[in-house]
Amino acid sequence: MSEFVKLAPQSEMPVEGEAKEFVLGWRAVCVARLNGDLCALDNECVHQGGPLAQGKIEEGKIVCPWHGWEYDLKTGQATYPSGAKAKVYPLKFEAEDVWIEM
Helix, strand or coil, X not given: CCCEEEEEEHHHCCCECCEEEEEXXXXXXXXXXXXXXXXXXXXXXXXXXXXXXXXXXECCEEECCCCCCEEECCCCEECCCCCCECCEECEXXXXXXXXXXX
């Protein structure tokens, strides 16, 4: 069963058009801000494990810095190959904190 855990204060979230890595236990999560909304997905590219949070955001997608694989920030769906997908995590906001469903 999944539950929400505290990710970080809202003040530590990335600014518009940027991504940032957060580590929760053994899992690294990429959090990006797109059109004012925060999106969270696995930080590890399914291709060869590249750190997605170090990539660039282009047209609503995060681009892996290692080999250019692109993932939709809202759905985690890869552009190519079409079957590849990064896990997406729901976020919620309480007071000054951001919580993530793990």
